[in-house]
Amino acid sequence: MRLDWHDYRYYPYERDLAAREVASLLGRHTMQVTIDGLELACEPEDDIVSRLTYFARAATGHDSLETVQSLLERTARSGKNRQATRYSVHGLHEYKGKFNPQVAKVLLNIFRVEPGHRVLDPFCGSGTTLVECAQLGATGVGIDINPFAVFLAKAKLQALGTPASKLRSLLNGLSANLRQTPQRPEFAHDNSRRQYLASWFTADLLETIDVVLAEVQKVAADIAPVFLAIASNLLRDYSLQDPRDLRIRRRVSPLPETPFIQAFLAQAERAIGNVEAAQAVLGGPRCLGHASLADVTVELPGTVPTPLDAAITSPPYAMALPYIDTQRLSLVWLGLVPPERILGLEAELIGSREFRGQARKRAVSALRANDGGLPDAELFLCRELEAALGENDGFRRRAVPFLLYRYFTLMKQSFKTVRQALRPGAPFGLVVGSNHTTIGGVRREIDTPLHLARLATTQGWFQEELIPMQTYRRYGYHVSNAVKSETLVLLRNS
Numbered sequence: 001m002r003l004d005w006h007d008y009r010y011y012p013y014e015r016d017l018a019a020r021e022v023a024s025l026l027g028r029h030t031m032q033v034t035i036d037g038l039e040l041a042c043e044p045e046d047d048i049v050s051r052l053t054y055f056a057r058a059a060t061g062h063d064s065l066e067t068v069q070s071l072l073e074r075t076a077r078s079g080k081n082r083q084a085t086r087y088s089v090h091g092l093h094e095y096k097g098k099f100n101p102q103v104a105k106v107l108l109n110i111f112r113v114e115p116g117h118r119v120l121d122p123f124c125g126s127g128t129t130l131v132e133c134a135q136l137g138a139t140g141v142g143i144d145i146n147p148f149a150v151f152l153a154k155a156k157l158q159a160l161g162t163p164a165s166k167l168r169s170l171l172n173g174l175s176a177n178l179r180q181t182p183q184r185p186e187f188a189h190d191n192s193r194r195q196y197l198a199s200w201f202t203a204d205l206l207e208t209i210d211v212v213l214a215e216v217q218k219v220a221a222d223i224a225p226v227f228l229a230i231a232s233n234l235l236r237d238y239s240l241q242d243p244r245d246l247r248i249r250r251r252v253s254p255l256p257e258t259p260f261i262q263a264f265l266a267q268a269e270r271a272i273g274n275v276e277a278a279q280a281v282l283g284g285p286r287c288l289g290h291a292s293l294a295d296v297t298v299e300l301p302g303t304v305p306t307p308l309d310a311a312i313t314s315p316p317y318a319m320a321l322p323y324i325d326t327q328r329l330s331l332v333w334l335g336l337v338p339p340e341r342i343l344g345l346e347a348e349l350i351g352s353r354e355f356r357g358q359a360r361k362r363a364v365s366a367l368r369a370n371d372g373g374l375p376d377a378e379l380f381l382c383r384e385l386e387a388a389l390g391e392n393d394g395f396r397r398r399a400v401p402f403l404l405y406r407y408f409t410l411m412k413q414s415f416k417t418v419r420q421a422l423r424p425g426a427p428f429g430l431v432v433g434s435n436h437t438t439i440g441g442v443r444r445e446i447d448t449p450l451h452l453a454r455l456a457t458t459q460g461w462f463q464e465e466l467i468p469m470q471t472y473r474r475y476g477y478h479v480s481n482a483v484k485s486e487t488l489v490l491l492r493n494s
């Protein structure tokens, strides 16, 4: 049998993962790599071949079978030679730090996750893993501490589980209402929300986005999250924040020319087109999986069905992206968090840079006393960084040893929680980026994947493999913040 590559340009790690999914799903046959794909000495079942990620089709003699992945990607190609990543519901929102869906899917294959299995994503973000699970027929169980992430993950699952014809008729209703310039309704308990939004939107735009919110809630009722996820994707672009900056800065660039409602309706039309195409490939809506709000360092919510069969995630970085900061507007607009809670919520995230007042005192004494019970390698690294601090290191750099210590401690705790929810022998795959910092005038590399793998072993995980993904980039990064290399950490529950 011959397996053909897709026609996009591959990164080396993708070819590596391709060989691994073949070995895992089809068995360890002799493989011959050709310019077009792989030659295999076997005749596997169609339904197994059709779930491969990195192959477009399988051919035996005159018969050829296109993979589900190829059919899905074909519905959302963004240019020749480029891998499509926004097929199905993946393009509903550009959540920062979003996973590459092909990586989530190939891990499901490498772990031999079957329809009916349950898979945890303990840092589910906008739900990439959960969507890939649903498309396979497995139940994705996601948790995240960010209410907006949970909102998006649920919205994506809801979009995939709702017949596209229904989404389209709701959109038609919305479009008709929004073109009639309806009155802005009064939202209950609206004051701090309104005041906050008024500082980031012109009066006209604030009027418009609140009209959109009210109309979506009225017309789409329980399906409203799908449309609100799409609208929230535009929010920063239409605000007075610089939409391209990871920090909150006032914009200098002009506001977009296309009116908000027109842009929203066009995006919704495109998104529904992608859902329709995906449902046609998958044979109908896929209503599987859920996401809940929880802090993985504490415990999983009681609603999580255990034991789970596998876990797949992209965890936060040490000193990570400000997931909350860049989404303040959506969090407040949707009423998910009152404005006065935002800073507190940001501080609760793993990888937060919060280092003031009590948080600072706690972080300093934790490193001194090794409150987190970290192994020597991680403890010494943090203490060494502290000892290396020089006179010229400012407030941000002086925080690094303590923030890194806090990150390692919380990740160690997460490994414990995840392990408790998984069955014995279950695999756990994490895509983790390395870090660097300059302290005392010297640039230091921090091999975060290696440290995390070691912390996991202290919690009963076996370290199976660390696979470099040299050129992998999570999208949504401002270039100067881009982490240029990541590692796939493969663990197994003991």
Ligand SMILES: C[S@@+](CC[C@H](N)C(=O)[O-])C[C@H]1O[C@@H](n2cnc3c(N)ncnc32)[C@H](O)[C@@H]1O
Pocket: 095, 096, 097, 098, 099, 100, 122, 123, 124, 125, 126, 127, 128, 129, 143, 144, 145, 146, 149, 294, 295, 296, 297, 313, 314, 315, 316, 317, 323, 348, 349, 350, 351
């Ligand atoms: C790299 S992002 C995950 C992105 C996701 N894979 C996607 O495709 O959208 C990491 C996530 O970890 C979440 N997070 C940070 N601290 C957490 C905690 N203590 N418990 C649960 N989630 C947390 C953040 O809110 C963020 O959404």
